Structures are given as C-alpha cells and as structure tokens.
Amino acid sequence: MDFLCPASWDEALAAKAAHPDAVPIAGGTDVMVELNFDRSRPAALLDLTRVGALTDWGTDGDLLRIGAGVTYRRLIDELAGRVPGLAQAARTVGSPQIRNRGTVGGNLGSASPAGDAHPALLAAGALVELASTRGTRRVPAAEFFVGPKRSVKTPDELIAAFLVPSVPGAEQFAKVGTRNAMVIAVCSFALSLDPRTRSVGTGIGSAGPTPLRATEAAEFLEASLPWDSFGPVPATVTTRFGDLVGAAARPIDDVRGSADYRRHALAVLARRTLAWAWADLGGAR
DSSP: OEEEOOSSHHHHHHHHHHOTTOEEESSOTTHHHHHHTTSOOOSEEEEOTTOGGGGOEEEETTEEEEETTOBHHHHHHHHTTTSHHHHHHHHTSSOHHHHHHOBHHHHHHHTOTTOTHHHHHHHHTOEEEEEETTEEEEEEHHHHEEETTEESOOTTOEEEEEEEESSOOEEEEEEEOSSSSSOOOSEEEEEEEETTTTEEEEEEESSSSSOBOOHHHHHHHHHHSOTTTOOOOOHHHHHHHHHHHHHHOOOOOBTTBOHHHHHHHHHHHHHHHHHHHHHHTTOOO
8 A cells, every 4th residue: 555645735746646546635534534444445545744834724705715624622622603503513423532533524525414513514605625736626514425335436536525515504513323423323314594684504414325415395494484684483384494404304214213213313413513503592481
C-alpha cells in the first residue's frame, strides 16, 4: 500500500488525479476501522492532514464555508452559534477522542446513510464543494448521496468544504440509539426553521438507503405554521408533521431496529424538534 502525503491543496488534487483509487484520510475515524477489520485494502492512502486549507472556515457571500478538515470538536467549540443543528449532531458523534479527530468531510466521504452530520446538512440546505484538477463544483447535499455509501463524487475529486447559510434560523437535531454515545443511530432527524423566508428544512438519517429529506412534511409545515403571530403550533399540525416525516422514511429491519420502530421514532423526533425549534424562535408553546 502506497502512502501519499501532499503538503498543499494543489499537491493533494494532483495526487488524487494521478492515483484516483487512493483513499483520502484525515481523522481516520472511518477509514481505519475498515482497514483494521480488513474490510478494505486500498492501493494507496492519501493523507490530507498537512493540507492546512482544509481546516479553515469563513464566509463566502451569504454562505458560511467550512473546510472538510474542520473537526467535530471545532464545530462545537467555534461554530455552535452559526451551525447549531450541525453542532448538536456533532455532540452525538462517538467519544471525545473521535470528535477531536473526525470531520464532516470524512462523514460525507463515507456517504453512510447513518452519518450523523448528514441530516443536519440536508435540513440546512448545505452545498458540498468538490474539487479536482479539472475544477471545482458545488453540489446540493440533497443531490450528493446516490446510494448506500455512494455519492456523486468522481474518482479524481476530493471534498474541499461544505457551505451553509451564514445566518440560520432555528435548527434542531435528535437521534435515537441504544445508548447516549459510541453508537450508530437507529434513526435521526434534523429540522431547520427560517422565519425570514418562512421555509422549513428536514433531514432523516439511518432510515433509508441514503440520508433523506421529508419534502412533503416540510411543505406542509411551511403552509401551516403561525409565522405572523408566533403563537402556539396547533396539536393537529404537530401530529400531522410527525406522521409525514415518518412516512417519508424508507427503513429496513436490521439488528438496530425494525422498520416500524424507525417510522414511529422519527414521528416522535419530528414533533419534539418542532417544539424545540419553535421555542427557539420565540414561538409560544
């Protein structure tokens, strides 16, 4: 196995172009598990830890651009006020050691349906920035995932960053697991409410072949919330929203939970996150 260690972003892109089968590694929290259990034996590893540009974040017009190498710990410590839903998801990832090493870029690269960051990215309407020696493109998170552990990223591309609105509304994330930490989600749900545009964003994790949006549920909520008065959300609206979120899932039965349980749990998470997010906006309960 070859080990490629570029010192700059240009060198990293050139190395990926020359070795399209090389597996990128930064925190290693996913890649090393695959290697240790002999599930994967790539021809080369592309070490990105010396590429400083991947650990930067800043504004890009009306968007916040966060480098693919920014760790979960930094999201929590430095960006919780700017990406609250993603920071909440980051707090549920693994252990402190994992959060100190793991990155959203790595989560995206794995493209697992159970990735904790993915629902929050979907709810926020995030863009994924992909780069190669051919150029750079930005793909909506909703179009990034194409199957279990598969994405639109081509073999010569690297994930450079992700972009989210720099002034979010209220965001919430909730996850069901067999314990509070060090666990793959049975299911998870993220919600974003933007009172300026009266828009709703949703993200479902670990309940389908890819991370999913609950589009019908979001459209229903956009039309049903009392945006003008910020009064109490009618119980009928909350219940219907939860039902639509559960119906949007495409779960299977597995060792972590049944399909029926996942749909039920998602409906509960949807109702809870709606109550929390509405309260964050100053809405009555």
